[in-house]
Amino acid sequence: MRYIPHTPDEYQAMLDALNISSVDELFEDIPEQARLKRPLDLPKALSEMELSQHLSRLAGENLNVNEVPSFLGGGYYDRYIPAAVGALASRGEFVTSYTPYQAELSQGTLAAIFEFQSMIQSLTGTYAAQASMYDGASAVGEAALLALGQGRGRTEVAALKGLHPDSLQVVKTYVQARGAKLVVADSLEDLEAQVGPQTAAVLIQYPDMLGQVTLAPRAIERAHQVGALAVAACDPVALALLTPPGEMGADIVVGEGQPLGNHLTYGGPTFGYFAVQKPFVRKIPGRLVGVAKDVEGRRGFVLTLQAREQHIRREKATSNICSNHSLNALMATIYMALVGSSGLREVALRSAQMAHYLEERLRSLGLERAPSPSAPFLYEFAIHVPGDVDDLNRHLLDKKILGGFHLGRFDQSWRGLWQLAVSERRTKADCDRLVEEVAQWMSR
Amino acid sequence: MRYIPHTPDEYQAMLDALNISSVDELFEDIPEQARLKRPLDLPKALSEMELSQHLSRLAGENLNVNEVPSFLGGGYYDRYIPAAVGALASRGEFVTSYTPYQAELSQGTLAAIFEFQSMIQSLTGTYAAQASMYDGASAVGEAALLALGQGRGRTEVAALKGLHPDSLQVVKTYVQARGAKLVVADSLEDLEAQVGPQTAAVLIQYPDMLGQVTLAPRAIERAHQVGALAVAACDPVALALLTPPGEMGADIVVGEGQPLGNHLTYGGPTFGYFAVQKPFVRKIPGRLVGVAKDVEGRRGFVLTLQAREQHIRREKATSNICSNHSLNALMATIYMALVGSSGLREVALRSAQMAHYLEERLRSLGLERAPSPSAPFLYEFAIHVPGDVDDLNRHLLDKKILGGFHLGRFDQSWRGLWQLAVSERRTKADCDRLVEEVAQWMSR
Amino acid sequence: MDVPLIFEKSRPGRRGVRFEPHSDVASFNLEAHIPAELIRRTPLGLPEVAENDVVRHYTALSTLNYGVDTGFYPLGSCTMKYNPKVNDWAAGLPGFADVHPLQPDSTVQGLLTLLKALEDGLKEISGMDAVSLQPAAGAHGELTGILMIKAYLRDRGENRRTILVPDSAHGTNPATASMAGFEVKVVPSNTRGGVDVDALAQMVDENTAGLMLTNPNTLGLFEEDILAIADIVHQAGGLLYYDGANANAIMGRVRPGDMGFDVVHLNLHKTFSTPHGGGGPGSGPVGVTAKLEPYLPYPRLRQGSEGLYWDYHVGRSIGKVRSYYGNVGVLVRAYAYLRSHGQEGLKAVSETAVLNANYLLKQLSERYRTPYDRTVKHEFVLSLTPQKARGARALDVAKRIIDYGFYPPTVYFPLVVDEALMVEPTETESKETLDRFIEAMRAIDDEIDQNPDVVHEAPHHTVVRRFDEAEAARHPVLTWQQLKGES
Amino acid sequence: MDVPLIFEKSRPGRRGVRFEPHSDVASFNLEAHIPAELIRRTPLGLPEVAENDVVRHYTALSTLNYGVDTGFYPLGSCTMKYNPKVNDWAAGLPGFADVHPLQPDSTVQGLLTLLKALEDGLKEISGMDAVSLQPAAGAHGELTGILMIKAYLRDRGENRRTILVPDSAHGTNPATASMAGFEVKVVPSNTRGGVDVDALAQMVDENTAGLMLTNPNTLGLFEEDILAIADIVHQAGGLLYYDGANANAIMGRVRPGDMGFDVVHLNLHKTFSTPHGGGGPGSGPVGVTAKLEPYLPYPRLRQGSEGLYWDYHVGRSIGKVRSYYGNVGVLVRAYAYLRSHGQEGLKAVSETAVLNANYLLKQLSERYRTPYDRTVKHEFVLSLTPQKARGARALDVAKRIIDYGFYPPTVYFPLVVDEALMVEPTETESKETLDRFIEAMRAIDDEIDQNPDVVHEAPHHTVVRRFDEAEAARHPVLTWQQLKGES
Structure with a gap:
């Protein structure tokens, strides 16, 4: 059929070589009773041309962020991806290879992962980073497990509420699997009250879901006071401007990598990153690439410290992760190389510049920021909406604007809060149009 | 600026090495009087992100053939291009190399051109083909020049009117440059009357602008009777079904290559192909690739018979062509490899199948084909429209259909003729919708 | 260099x-x-x-990488088949690639339609009653599945603490069970390479939560006793987990649901040919029988009066295992693959994968030891103990294969076979490619005696040759900063 | 292999x-x-x-090809600069790539806007009054331009039959003149590498239709006497044609129109960085002064009350030189390049190209002979006669450069320099790349004496080595059918 190269003659020659008359004979070891005796109930095959028309139609039925300005954020941002990222990451040798088990034929992937680890280490201010996780949420989950794995009878993980609700949920799933408990603190004060000798880790997002940046230092400090690990989850672009958590003493820094040169793709595949301080290197989940010398003394790269991993250590592995999100990490690596230190700062600054313009204009409508009108923020913030946020968003959608996200959909206590993110792609005209329509809606 | 890698330090170091204080000193050989003493009057530079937004907007202001069904043809067809064509032809090593002057570093391009030459030779039923021309029209022009260059005092080129008007015009430009004359015959009879010992070439399109396929054999025969060369211009996809002109004795077979895996791109770049019988190989314009052995006896490919070309032979070259359309020919080569002989036949047959359905339905509305209702055709035909064709097309455009082309826009004598092409991408629903709207318009 | x-x-x-x-x-x-x-x-x-x-x-x-686009990549267990370019093209369409996960459901109906159709297709292929597309990879699907088993048993008031895993299993199986808080017990293989049914019967008890099984197993062998195995586990009150890593062998021939499995994951990057990307992304949807459906991760995709929507009702769900909805870009490719093949196509895929493996095994068995004399499914394992006795380990042979222009098969897995070389040709390789590989394997076998150094020192023509991996792990240099500091 | x-x-x-x-x-x-x-x-x-x-x-x-994406490609006269990926991306947008040339003008206003803006930009850069984007390549632009000169003269009743071409000219210049029905007369160079003005003054006569000139010329030298040259030709009643192959040297510094040229073509694949595609497509728009505008190819792009439209009014046009409107996909890339740079950017491009060339020349001239001791523009020519005397021809050195990881410069052109090696670094190459090239050239110069065989037999590490090209031309095998027939 479609991608099977066999001609009828070749097929027959292979049957002959096996001395069988039909492939049926190769399936006789399946118990008669279990065999499927009817065709699969699936639509008939499409030719490539029909398929491309069908998928174009389905794709066309979705609104995409190139068609309308979007103010959605929450860890996934509509950032500009330079054309070279796709042109390079789509090369067949990258796309169609697998985990670099045979280093001699995989130096492309290995060198790129080494670069990725280096860039993430440097951005986060830690000691080392691994090759990639599935996403930000599962990276936080694995961080919690690492902390619980430190033993010493600690059976709780504490998180500040500003952590992305999906991350919170994944952490909950992961730690409960280990028989541990997640506690969520509403505020720094609440956190300080809830942590103790039972706490294995304190999890904090920086900037958090409301755009707050100031809570991290005290949360990290408090974690260490009770002997817990401090885990910070960060938008990596924000770290171009903010003191990295590694420098504040965070033990583990993780995050969602999408903002680094990855398409939104309705949430995946993107990648998670995972960086640690030196004591935790041999506890890190997933692949790690290190420098090695070959028999002729040439420098190259290999998978290293594999004794942590499932294919060697099986039930004693630090994690069950096998396939990771290497290609997405490659896109991020190419992106970071293209924009460089200055470019990444510019992305963040340009976003912040327009976000502050927007915030000011919304303020002039009488709208106030949550949790406090004066809390510092970069390019994402939350607004108290006087009325039904979902209705506001519907109004904006009618006007061809993807408004902010109603945080109340994640958490009842956030009802009425409107999360707005401003990427470097947003223009003054986009923001002005948003403000006008908000004003229109308010005066309806 | 944008793609200049120099850091200020490096720039200065280079100035220092040259012992100059500014690049101005490198431009002192330009006469003071001629120097431009003001900035160029151009818009300010755009960042990549701004550029991509600007170009997306401009692109969005054009209707593309994925948005509406198109029945336009005339040598350029809305054919399905398999995804692998773009994925492979866009590889940087193909895209960013140049004419394979240094064969040792260019075997990719050279082998692909050799394959292209082989495929075109085989499709056209000739002896050999060259590496590519700019387009179909200039290929016909060069064919006319080749014929005129055969000497013997022949100073005219005769064409049957069904040749694409752009090709006719280009031939006219080309042959007039040589001081020769183009005569255009309205019919086979007219052609037979007009050719004679002064005729260097007879040019015919097969299938022609009205979709006719039957005129070629007699035109070729007649050319040879008067000692002229017979040149056929062909849609290559049609040759999957039709006896190739080379087999009918045509001396030169040329054509527009777009239908072979090239995007429409508003007419260019696509490519022209140029194939000849054996006596004319050393008169062929443009690049030719041949087999060669290297010093270790390995088979490879080189540019060959370069003595024909401008960079060697200068004013005595067979043509002035230097850059050709190699990348477009590569796309065609990959396309032909992907679809193979059976696939190319299927493309043509599927198109013809739907074209005949459409023609039958239009006939049921009382519309007749030109020049005769019974002339054989494949997937393109012309219809007599009772009324203003441009008005009909405007009506269809309002209904989101790109109707056929009004041939009267090319030639007064074709007023009222509507050229319709049906590609394999057109569905029954597309055709039914066209027919319904034509009926609607007729009954307005 | x-x-x-x-x-x-x-x-x-x-x-x-x-x-x-x-x-x-x-x-x-x-x-x-x-x-x-x-x-x-x-x-x-x-x-x-x-x-x-x-x-x-x-x-x-x-260009320092070898991919399926470069050549034959018979890496056992990884199903390195041809990755169709049109699927990559489709996933890059702005209507799929440039859509924000927080967009209102009404703005993504095309995508939700696709995801629903994919869920339905996977249900049919696996014989399950419900599917979640959320897990990001095979191991992630395993975790999801095992947590569902745990939750289901817990709701029935059963605190079963053991997961059984065959000794031939992928490392992810025990790692997952452990991550989910279970104790792992290893079930031995029998002399035919399958689960030792008698041993299994002895091992199950009131603590048995379930058995994780790959079928065909990692030896490429179909578990002939699967119905008995399922009975034993079910009788003991445990559930059966199907690791879909090898599902490429069975599509349209047999379904996990019909073999008695309760939970299934499918590796879309294997069976559904989404590219492996140098290590990922993959995708590991899980399917379950009706009784486990309430435990699937939320949100679930449902049909409402105004179209498809995400249902965030948690109920008895195990919760979320990742953010948002899964690896949508991978799912688009898998859907494209499904629609390109349809019912007959997928069956032909599996049949041809199995034909290729048996053909290759037959030819190679003239020179290489096959630990089990059985028809295989889509892959097989050779034991290079005779070659080792002659001086070349499986690793040496694997490295020498590189010089012949192929990616080496998997080595030293599964652990139950000494000097294992695990070969999976897939259905997209032609007879002449297999024949070239056979020739190479014969030539290498000759070289072991005739020119042993060329085997021991392989590969010879790569950009780098064998590394000192032990030294690399002793003094790990993991970042540019560390590397600079070193020099 | x-x-x-x-x-x-x-x-x-x-x-x-x-x-x-x-x-x-x-x-x-x-x-x-x-x-x-x-x-x-x-x-x-x-x-x-x-x-x-x-x-x-x-x-x-x-992977058997070397492109700009592979490395340094200093092929003189071909301007192998970095080709921006965003430009390729733009040209692939469906609104540009999937538009039929026969669509009504009203459905392509975005594209026509782009083409008009590109025409305007090229007018400004070249100092011309009108531009046609129709020609498909440089040589095609030349033909268009020379035919316009012919038509213009003919309309003035002048049957001038000679085109003058310097001896350093590209082969396309004489070939074009000949194709347009002119006789070619070759103007000698002077000792400074420029047009010999005295000889030119002697050569012009009532038969002189025009002079075709590249400035800077193919030696990379600016024609210092350009104003005198223009005067001489104009005085004789001829016109000046500017071959834009080397326009990358002069943007924002001097314009052909201001030097006295009447007709100009620009190679967008060189100066405007559209990729060379293994030999093309290029694009060769022509610009003219007002008096020649009526002769431009039709259709012309014009602004009407309902938007831009194609004017098919033929008038005194030379006609068409290709189908439809030109290489639109290339024009989109060139427009993108223009907008990426703007006024200051294009000037910096030329300045840096010239700086790079002079830096490279300065360093190389320590070892290699420079036939003219002058500041160069964007490229330069070395004469390897001393190396030849020591046993290595320019071709040997060029082939040896391959072993050092670079594409070789142009060899044996221009014809006025013996053992010519023509080097064009372009502005997108960094100082360290130039320095690496300089090191290689020094090393090769050493090798000529110390290890001559390594030079004569180069290249050594390519997939194939030197070919017997003479044999290939004696018995040309041009197709697979012929090759099969041979074997």
Whole structure:
């Protein structure tokens, strides 16, 4: 059929070589009773041309962020991806290879992962980073497990509420699997009250879901006071401007990598990153690439410290992760190389510049920021909406604007809060149009 | 600026090495009087992100053939291009190399051109083909020049009117440059009357602008009777079904290559192909690739018979062509490899199948084909429209259909003729919708 | 030559892609908005290079990689089949690639339609009653599935603490069970390479939560006793987990649901041919029988009166295992693959994968030992103990295969076979490719005696040759900063 | 290993991409519709291969090519600068790539806006009054321009029959003049590498239709006497044609129009960085002064009350030189390049190209002979006669450069320099790349004495080495059919 190269003659020659008359004979070891005796109930095959028309139609039925300005954020941002990222990451040798088990034929992937680890280490201010996780949420989950794995009878993980609700949920799933408990603190004060000798880790997002940046230092400090690990989850672009958590003493820094040169793709595949301080290197989940010398003394790269991993250590592995999100990490690596230190700062600054313009204009409508009108923020913030946020968003959608996200959909206590993110792609005209329509809606 | 890698330090170091204080000193050989003493009057530079937004907007202001069904043809067809064509032809090593002057570093391009030459030779039923021309029209022009260059005092080129008007015009430009004359015959009879010992070439399109396929054999025969060369211009996809002109004795077979895996791109770049019988190989314009052995006896490919070309032979070259359309020919080569002989036949047959359905339905509305209702055709035909064709097309455009082309826009004598092409991408629903709207318009 | 790093091309002040500040709104002063101690002072440490540098560097790196697009990649258990280009094209359409996960459901109906159709297709292929597309990879699907088993048993008041895993299993199986808080017990194989049914019967007890099984197993052998195995586990009150890593062998021939499995994951990057990307992304949807459906991760995709929507009702769900909805870009490719093949196509895929494996095994068995004399499914394992006795380990042979232009098979897995070489040809390889591989394997077998050094020192023509991996692990250098510090 | 051909992978009956017939309309019987003698009976001769075969074959072929994306490509006169990826991306947008040339003007206003803006930009850069984007390449632009000169003179009743061309000119110049029906007279160079003005003054006469000139010329030297040259030709009643092959040297510094040229072509694939595609497509727009505007190819792009439109009014136009409107996909890239740079950017491009060339020349001149001791523009020519005397021809040195990882410069052109090696670094190459090239050139110069065989037998590490090109031309094998017949 479609991608099977066999001609009828070749097929027959292979049957002959096996001395069988039909492939049926190769399936006789399946118990008669279990065999499927009817065709699969699936639509008939499409030719490539029909398929491309069908998928174009389905794709066309979705609104995409190139068609309308979007103010959605929450860890996934509509950032500009330079054309070279796709042109390079789509090369067949990258796309169609697998985990670099045979280093001699995989130096492309290995060198790129080494670069990725280096860039993430440097951005986060830690000691080392691994090759990639599935996403930000599962990276936080694995961080919690690492902390619980430190033993010493600690059976709780504490998180500040500003952590992305999906991350919170994944952490909950992961730690409960280990028989541990997640506690969520509403505020720094609440956190300080809830942590103790039972706490294995304190999890904090920086900037958090409301755009707050100031809570991290005290949360990290408090974690260490009770002997817990401090885990910070960060938008990596924000770290171009903010003191990295590694420098504040965070033990583990993780995050969602999408903002680094990855398409939104309705949430995946993107990648998670995972960086640690030196004591935790041999506890890190997933692949790690290190420098090695070959028999002729040439420098190259290999998978290293594999004794942590499932294919060697099986039930004693630090994690069950096998396939990771290497290609997405490659896109991020190419992106970071293209924009460089200055470019990444510019992305963040340009976003912040327009976000502050927007915030000011919304303020002039009488709208106030949550949790406090004066809390510092970069390019994402939350607004108290006087009325039904979902209705506001519907109004904006009618006007061809993807408004902010109603945080109340994640958490009842956030009802009425409107999360707005401003990427470097947003223009003054986009923001002005948003403000006008908000004003229109308010005066309806 | 944008793609200049120099850091200020490096720039200065280079100035220092040259012992100059500014690049101005490198431009002192330009006469003071001629120097431009003001900035160029151009818009300010755009960042990549701004550029991509600007170009997306401009692109969005054009209707593309994925948005509406198109029945336009005339040598350029809305054919399905398999995804692998773009994925492979866009590889940087193909895209960013140049004419394979240094064969040792260019075997990719050279082998692909050799394959292209082989495929075109085989499709056209000739002896050999060259590496590519700019387009179909200039290929016909060069064919006319080749014929005129055969000497013997022949100073005219005769064409049957069904040749694409752009090709006719280009031939006219080309042959007039040589001081020769183009005569255009309205019919086979007219052609037979007009050719004679002064005729260097007879040019015919097969299938022609009205979709006719039957005129070629007699035109070729007649050319040879008067000692002229017979040149056929062909849609290559049609040759999957039709006896190739080379087999009918045509001396030169040329054509527009777009239908072979090239995007429409508003007419260019696509490519022209140029194939000849054996006596004319050393008169062929443009690049030719041949087999060669290297010093270790390995088979490879080189540019060959370069003595024909401008960079060697200068004013005595067979043509002035230097850059050709190699990348477009590569796309065609990959396309032909992907679809193979059976696939190319299927493309043509599927198109013809739907074209005949459409023609039958239009006939049921009382519309007749030109020049005769019974002339054989494949997937393109012309219809007599009772009324203003441009008005009909405007009506269809309002209904989101790109109707056929009004041939009267090319030639007064074709007023009222509507050229319709049906590609394999057109569905029954597309055709039914066209027919319904034509009926609607007729009954307005 | 050392393998290059982009950092080595960095020059202070060199720039690639720039983003100028907006000129039409007030400029932004970081110091005025962010507390001083939160403003980053340390350099970002990214390379400072031009676009040209980046393009050349990653173009060059790509050519140091071997992919399916390069050639035959018979890496056992990984199903390295041809990855259709049209599927990549489709996943890149703006209507799929440039859609934000927080967009209202009404704005993504095309995508939701696709996901629903994929769920339905996977249900049919696996014989399950419900599917979640959320897990990001096979191991992630395993975790999801095992947590569902745990939750289901817990709701029935059963605190079963053991997961059984065959000794031939992928490492992810025990790692997953352990991650889910279970104790792992290893079930031995019998002499035919299958689960030892008698041993299994002995092992199950009131603590047995379930058995994780790959079928065909990692030896490429179909578990002939699967119905008995299922009975034993079910009788003991446990559930059966199907690791779909090898589902490429059975589509349209047999379904996990019909074999008695309760939970299934499918590796879309294997069976559904989404590209492996140098290690991922994959996708590991889980399917379950009706009784386990309430435990699937939320949100679930449902049909409402105004179209498809995400149902965030948690109920008895195990919760979320990742953010949002799964690896949608991978799911688009898998859907494209499903629609390209349809009912007959998928069956032909499996049949041809099995035909290729048996053909290859037959030819290779003239020279190489096959630990089990059975029809295999889509892959098989050779034991190179005779070659080892003659002086060449499985690793040596694998490295020498590189010199013949192929990617080596999996080595030293599964653990139950000594000097294992695990070969999976897939259905997209032609007879002449298999024949070339057979020739190479014969030639290498000859070389072991005739020219042993050429085997021991292989590979010879790669950009780098064998590494000192032990030294690399003893003194791990994991970042550019550490590498610079070293030199 | 022989370089592979896709035909060698062909197997009868193997299939790649298929197109099933429509199932919802009557089937089509070719025999019923086409006369028997017009139905093809001979096989099409295309390869019969699977998609996987095609992907692997062309992936492999691509890696046998050296492009700008591979490394430094100082091919003199060809301006192999970095080709921005965003420009390729833009040209692939459906609104540009999937537009039919016969669509109504009203449906392509975005594209026409772009083309008009590009025309305007090129007018400004060249100092011309009107531009046509129709010519497909530089040589095609030359033909267009020379035909306009011919038509213009003819309309003035002048039957001038000679075109003057410097001896350093590109081969396309005389070939074009000849193609346009002119006689070619070659103007000698002076000792400073420029046009010999005295000789030119002697040569012009009432038959002089014009002079074709590249400035800077193919030696990379600016024609210092350009104003005198223009005067002489104009005084004699001829026109000046500017071959824009070397315009990358002068943007924002001097304009052909201001030097006295009447007709100009620009090579967008050189100066405006559209990729060279293994030989093309290029694009060669022509610009003219007002008096020549009526002769431009039709259709012309004009602004009407309802938007931009194509004016097919022929008037005194020379006619058409190609179908439709030009190489639009290339023009989109050139426009993107123009907008990426703007006024200051283009000037910096030229300045840096010139700086790079002079820096490189300065360093190389320590070892290699420079025939003219002058500041160069964007490229320069070395004469390897001293090296030849020591035993290595320019070709040997060029081939040896390959072993150092670079594409060789142009050799044996221009013809006025013995053992010419023509080097054009372009502005997108960094100082360290130039320095690496300088090191290589020094090392090769040493090798000529110390290890001559390594130079004579170069290249050493390529997939194939030097070919017997003479034999290939004596018995040309141009197709697979001929090759099969041979073997």
